[in-house]
Amino acid sequence: MKRTAVSLVFAVLICAGHAAPYEEDPIINEDQEIREKRAAPKINRPATVNPDEYLVKFGYLPPVKPGRQYDPNSMVSAIKNFQRMADIPQTGLIDDKTMAMMQAPRCGVVDVEGTNKMGVKKTKFKSKRSKRYAIQGYKWSKTDLTYRFLSFSRDLTERQTRDAIYRAFKLWSDVTKLTFTEITYGTADIMIEFVTRVHSDGPAAAFDGPGGVLAHAYFPENGDAHFDDDEYYTVYKDEGTNLYIVAAHEFGHSLGLGHSSTLGALMYPWYQGYVPNYELPQDDILGIQQLYGMPDTNRPGEGDEDGDGDGDGGETPSKPDPNLPKACTDPFDAIFMDIYSRTYALRGKYIWQLNSNGIExxxxxxIKAVYKGVPGNLNAAVTSHWTQRTYFFKGERFWRFYGTSVEPGYPKNIKDTGLPKNPDAAFVWGGNGKLYIFKGAQYYEWDEYSQKVADGYPKKIKTYWKGIPSKISAAFRWENGKTYFFKGDKYWRFDDATLKVDKGYPKSKAINWMGCDGASTPNKLLTGGDRPLSRSAGSR
Structure with missing residues (x-):
């Protein structure tokens, strides 16, 4: 199988006054002799960079024959696209900031998603929906992966190297269903090598000594990762090149992620230094969960949430309630997944918590037993995993919650946001992590920081969300990374990567979400591991 290499080069971008404090390395004493023998090589930037060659190398411009020049409009567009990826002002000029980024060591993979250098059809840089993170279109067909060391770093002991690699994999497994197991013989899914200069990839992918290319990796399903052993690798400190951070970035490519244009993201093309107690940024979490879903986690149900001791909706009423929603026939007013991956559906004054089999x-x-202060008969609800805030919309007002507590100053009037009153649905789209609001046959992109609708909106649903009907009743992104749209008893599963409705949809909400099996009431309230195949997570 042909392999598409992802060469990785990093810039050491350490801001003055923000040097990370050292953590004590629990296994550093084992190779003190090695550290005394090898001094950290100085990493120098090249004195000059040819902007034309740089933009060609990283996919912003097509190659031209010798002697020919690019037209000014193409050059300005290419420079702006590069500046957009680098998250610097988009001036269209080779100014000081642009040249500094071009001079900085960085990842050798082309930045333009979909160029022929990545082995797929060439496309324009800016898609109809810009992404904070990039999905390369490759993923593993399984979630239990293996890795094997073919060699180890000369700067670290085998134990230190293993520890750094283990922690790098754990960053990804902690937020997905993925598992990683080391094997010591045979062919692993991800083969790890520490090599120099020309190695197993051949001359085209040769390493270049200290300070240039640090590592490269391959997209699935060939996820091998190679590290330049001419670099000075360290652990638990920002001196030299931190292997843990480099490896975590590399394994993002091994799992199918491209580069992110978000400064601070792990998949940002430039190395940003060592951070103690590093946590995977939300940008990278959303990207990897779009490919592999969220981790399997059982969450306990709530009790007397409002704390007044009377239950107040904390249990199913023992007396018939004419307002009690009919689980198998009533449509959802709204549906969302909170920051703890609990799925909630709302109807009238009531709220259901759903699991993979039906109703919890x-x-x-x-509703007020879980989210005190929220009225019934809501129009829409959504949780942002960027800010960890939950929004509820009704009529001309909206509420913002942190956890289960309403924030000061809310509810607010919707008229100043540019959003329509009585929206149909709200959700975070997996393609770019942004908030979208649907109303009738149109949709809006909403910036939760400015609380304003983005320029150029509203747009028509049928143009960008093919196969999704107008006037939906609810929508949300579930744990498998797919977006679900509900209307009456029907629901559509939308693949955020292919931008299409999956085959076999729409399906019945009552059967696959509420556990009704065609009956007028749920025939069983299922929890835990009692999971019939007809209502498994995969069947949704």
Whole structure:
């Protein structure tokens, strides 16, 4: 199988006054002799960079024959696209900031997603929906992966190297269903080598000594990762090149992620230094979860949420309630997944918590028992995993919650946001992590920081969300990374990577979400591991 290499070069971008404090390395004493023998080589930037060659190398311009020049409009567009990726002002000029980024060591993979250098059809840089992170279109067909060391770093002991690699894989496994297991013989899914100069990839992918290309990796399903052993690798400190951070970035490519234009993201093309107690940024979490879904986690149900001791909706009412929603026939007013990956559906004054099989035991409850201060008969609800805030919309007002507590100053009037009153649905789209609001046959992109609609909106649903009907009743992104749209008893599963409705949809909400099996009431309230195949997570 042909392999597409992802050469990785990093810039050491350490801001003055923000040097990371050292953590004590629990296994550093084992190779103190090695550290005394090898001094960290100085990493120098090249004195000059040819902007034309640079933009060609990283996919912003097509190659031209010797002697020919690019037209000014193409050059300005290419420079702006590069500046957009680098997250610097888009001036269209080779100014000081642009030249500094071009001079900085960085990842050798082309930045323009979809260029022929990545082995797929060439496309324009800016898609109809710009992404904070990039999905390269490659993913593993399984979630239990293996890795094997073919060699180790000369700067570290085998134990230190293994520890750094283990922690790098754990960053990704902690937020997905993925598992990683080291094997010591045979062919692993991800083969790891520490090599120099020309190695197993051949002359075209040769390393270049200290300070240039640090490493490269391959996209699935050939996820091998090679590290330049001429670099000075360290662990638990920002001196030299931190292997943990480099490896975590590389394994993002091994799992199918491209580069992110978000400064601070792990998949940002430039190395940003060592950070103690590093946590995977939300940008990278959203990207990897779009490919592999969220981790399997069982969450306990709530009890007397409002703390007044009377239950107040904390249990299913023992007496008939004419306002109690009909699980198998009533449409959703809204559906969302909170920051703890709990799925909630709302109807009237009540809320259901749903699991992979149907309704969680103890539900429905009154909405105010879980989210005190939220009225019934809502129009839409959504949780932003960027800010960890949950929004509820009704009529001309909206509420913002942190956890289960309403924030000061809310509710607010919707008229100053540019959003329509009585929206149909709200959700975070997996393609770029942004908030979208649907109303009738149109949709809006909403910036939760400015609380304004983005320029150029609204747009027509049918133009960008092919196969999704107008006037939907609810929508959300579920744990498998797919976006679901609901209307009446029907729901559509939308693949955020292909921008299409999956085959076999629409399906029945009552059967696949509420556990009704065609009955007028749920025939069983299922929890835990009691999971019939007809209502498994995969069947949704």
């Amino acid at each position: 035991q103890g539900f429905p409850k009154k």
